[in-house]
Amino acid sequence: MRVHFWGVRGSVPTPMSSIQLRNKITAIVQRITPNDLKDEDSREKFIANLPQWLVSTVGGNTACVEIATRDNQTFLLDAGTGLREFGRLSDNPSNEFHMFFSHFHWDHIQGIPFWGNFYDKKTVLHIYSPWPFSVKILAKQMSFPYFPTLFSASAPTIHFHLMKEGVPRQVGNVKVTCIKMPHPGASYSYSFEENGKKFIYASDVELTEMDAKTKEKAQKLFCNADMLVLDAQYTIEELLRKSNWGHSNCCHDVDFARSCGVKNLYLFHHEPNYSDKDIFNLTQTARWYAESDSAPQKSKISIFAACEGMDIEV
Numbered sequence: 001m002r003v004h005f006w007g008v009r010g011s012v013p014t015p016m017s018s019i020q021l022r023n024k025i026t027a028i029v030q031r032i033t034p035n036d037l038k039d040e041d042s043r044e045k046f047i048a049n050l051p052q053w054l055v056s057t058v059g060g061n062t063a064c065v066e067i068a069t070r071d072n073q074t075f076l077l078d079a080g081t082g083l084r085e086f087g088r089l090s091d092n093p094s095n096e097f098h099m100f101f102s103h104f105h106w107d108h109i110q111g112i113p114f115w116g117n118f119y120d121k122k123t124v125l126h127i128y129s130p131w132p133f134s135v136k137i138l139a140k141q142m143s144f145p146y147f148p149t150l151f152s153a154s155a156p157t158i159h160f161h162l163m164k165e166g167v168p169r170q171v172g173n174v175k176v177t178c179i180k181m182p183h184p185g186a187s188y189s190y191s192f193e194e195n196g197k198k199f200i201y202a203s204d205v206e207l208t209e210m211d212a213k214t215k216e217k218a219q220k221l222f223c224n225a226d227m228l229v230l231d232a233q234y235t236i237e238e239l240l241r242k243s244n245w246g247h248s249n250c251c252h253d254v255d256f257a258r259s260c261g262v263k264n265l266y267l268f269h270h271e272p273n274y275s276d277k278d279i280f281n282l283t284q285t286a287r288w289y290a291e292s293d294s295a296p297q298k299s300k301i302s303i304f305a306a307c308e309g310m311d312i313e314v
């Protein structure tokens with residue numbers, strides 16, 4: 001399966017500000033030497049050697065991840081504002097979509113009213129969630145006075161599929177399983193297994209709030225995952241101030257991912273107050289933390305910041 005990140009930010013959409021852009025340009029200009037401007041090759045080399053936070057951005061859209069399965073199905077995990085970008089930019093020709101919801105906080109549903117395919121009568125939308133009233137909840141955000149178009153008036157053909165925690169559901173060739181995780185009002189993490197590969201989506205989870213039973217269930221679900229997308233919103237210091245807010249820290253993520261034998265960890269649901277530099281620093285901290293404890297019995301893990309536009313073959 002192929003995974004594409006359309007929205008990776010937590011809580012609220014976060015466009016880059018003029019000051020942030022100017023700061024990047026200033027930092028780049030300060031690094032230039034006359035040799036870097038000699039010819040096209042030296043200019044390209046200069047750009048290639050700049051730190052990632054200067055030449056790229058994690059992006060400001062809220063949670064939306066696409067899975068293109070090997071049997072040509074389109075899964076969409078959460079419907080934050082990244083869903084709008086999926087509708088605008090994806091070259092996916094399908095008009096049938098399988099949408100899985102972790103929960104219904106604004107940052108996970110706000111893309112639906114701005115999603116082009118939602119206004120196409122040919123669209124067939126399968127909604128999966130363990131909440132029986134999911135469609136009603138989604139319809140509420142598209143009602144007066146919050147939005148000019150009613151959910152019912154613009155809706156494509158919708159099929160709702162009730163998920164049951166821990167009970168696998170087959171969607172085409174993909175086995176999908178969800179479990180309840182600690183978050184205010186609860187959230188669900190999903191496992192997607194196809195052709196011997198396992199992908200986990202675990203947004204909005206507070207790992208430090210897991211009780212023993214939940215931890216055991218999560219370790220079973222996450223076990224040996226090829227790719228794990230995991231909430232890493234806060235620094236340790238901020239997590240201490242914001243305990244019970246429902247989010248995790250990258251070092252707890254590393255410990256937990258390793259305890260499950262995860263191969264590739266993608267830090268996700270980035271804090272809106274953090275700059276690109278903060279988020280890439282946090283990712284480097286996670287890598288150093290993993291390297292600092294590289295006892296032979298510990299599994300090897302690769303760690304990345306989830307960034308808008310990333311496309312990964314699992």
Ligand SMILES: [Zn+2]
Pocket residue numbers: 010011063105107108204269
């Ligand atoms: Zn969220």
Ligand SMILES: [Zn+2]
Pocket residue numbers: 103105183204246
């Ligand atoms: Zn949430």
